[in-house]
Amino acid sequence: MEDFEQELREAFARRPAPPSLKRKLMEKRRAQRRPRPAVVWQRLAAVLALAAVLGGAMEWRHQEEERRKGEAAREQVLTALRITSHALDQVNTRLAAHDREQE
Amino acid sequence: MKNRILIFVLAAAALVAPALAQTTQLPLPPQVEKELAARASNVTEVTLGKNMLGFAAKFMNGKDKDEAATRQLIQGLDGIYVREYTFDKEGQFSTEEVEQLRKHFETSEWSSLVRERDRKSGETTDVMVKLVNGETHGMFILEAAPKELTIVLILGPVRMEDLGKLKGIGGLGALGDVQKSVHKDKKGGN
Numbered sequence: 432m433e434d435f436e437q438e439l440r441e442a443f444a445r446r447p448a449p450p451s452l453k454r455k456l457m458e459k460r461r462a463q464r465r466p467r468p469a470v471v472w473q474r475l476a477a478v479l480a481l482a483a484v485l486g487g488a489m490e491w492r493h494q495e496e497e498r499r500k501g502e503a504a505r506e507q508v509l510t511a512l513r514i515t516s517h518a519l520d521q522v523n524t525r526l527a528a529h530d531r532e533q534e
Numbered sequence: 535m536k537n538r539i540l541i542f543v544l545a546a547a548a549l550v551a552p553a554l555a556q557t558t559q560l561p562l563p564p565q566v567e568k569e570l571a572a573r574a575s576n577v578t579e580v581t582l583g584k585n586m587l588g589f590a591a592k593f594m595n596g597k598d599k600d601e602a603a604t605r606q607l608i609q610g611l612d613g614i615y616v617r618e619y620t621f622d623k624e625g626q627f628s629t630e631e632v633e634q635l636r637k638h639f640e641t642s643e644w645s646s647l648v649r650e651r652d653r654k655s656g657e658t659t660d661v662m663v664k665l666v667n668g669e670t671h672g673m674f675i676l677e678a679a680p681k682e683l684t685i686v687l688i689l690g691p692v693r694m695e696d697l698g699k700l701k702g703i704g705g706l707g708a709l710g711d712v713q714k715s716v717h718k719d720k721k722g723g724n
Contacts, residue, residue: 504582504590508608511580511616511686518677518684522659525650 562685566634567617570683573626574619582614584690611690617683624680629658632678635685636660639674656680664689 466474571577582590587608594605608614621627639662648661657679664672670693675686 498593501589501593504586505593507580507582508587508590508594508604508614510578511582511614512604514578514580514616514618514684515675515686515688518675518686519661521677521679522648522650522661522675525652525657525659526648529650 561615561687561689562635562638566631570617570619570627570631573621574683575622576618576620578616578618580614580616584612587611587614607693611688611692613687613689615685615687615689617685619683621681621683624656626681627678627683632658632676632683636676644672644674663692 571579591605591609594601594608596602596605619627643666644662644664646660647663648659650657650659652658658676659678660674660676662674662676663670664674669691671689671691673686673688673692675684677684677686
C-alpha cells in the first residue's frame, strides 16, 4: 500500500514544463489558424461572386429606374405633342370657318 | 468648420438651382398659372426642359417613323411647356388673364402668326413664333374657349419640315396646315 501511495505521489508531483513546450504549442496553434491556400481562394472567389451579384443587381435596378423615367418622359413628350396638335387643329378649324364666312 | 459647410451647401445649391429652374418652371407669369390651376376642374401640365427632352429622345423608338421624327424634332429643342385647363363652368377665367399671358410674348422677338377673336363664342386663338435670323426659334399657342384654356410654349429651333412628319402620332403636323391657311389669308388680303 505504501508503494502504491508513493507511486501516486510521484505521479501527481508538480514538475516544471519543458522550456520548449510553450513555443511548440504556440506554433501548432498558429499553424492551425492559418487557412490553407485553397480556402483563401475559395473565400476570395465567394466574395468576388457576391460583389458581382450585388453590383449586377444594383446596375439592373439603376437601368430599370432609368428606363422607367425615360418611358415617363417619352409619354410626357407625346402628351405635349397631342395637346399641341389638338390646339393647332382647332386653330385650323377656326381659320377655315373664318375663310368660309368671308367667301 | 461651420463656414465651410455653409459654403459647400451654397455652392451645391448654386449648381443645382439652374438645373431645377430649367426643368420645372414655365416662363409665364407664375401667379396667373397658379390661379388658373386652382379654378380648373382638370389640369394637364407638361414641363420638359432641354435635359429632359434629350433624355426622352433616347427612349423614342428609332424604328417607328413618327417617333424617329419626334426624336429629331425634340433633340434640338430647349423646352416644351404645355398647360391645359378645363373648367366646369364658363367665365372661370377672364379675358384679362388671357391678355396677361399673351402680353408676356409681345416683345420684338415674337411675331404673331395667328390672332383670332370670335366675339360670338368668346373663343380666342393666338399663335406666335419667335424668329431669330429668319428662323423659327420658338412657338407660343394660346387657345381660349369658354371652358377650356390651352397654353403651349415650344422653345428652341422648330424646323417646319420636321413638324410635317409628325402627323401620324397627332403631333405638330397641323402647324403646316395653319401656315398654309395664314398664307392664304394674307394673299386674300385679310
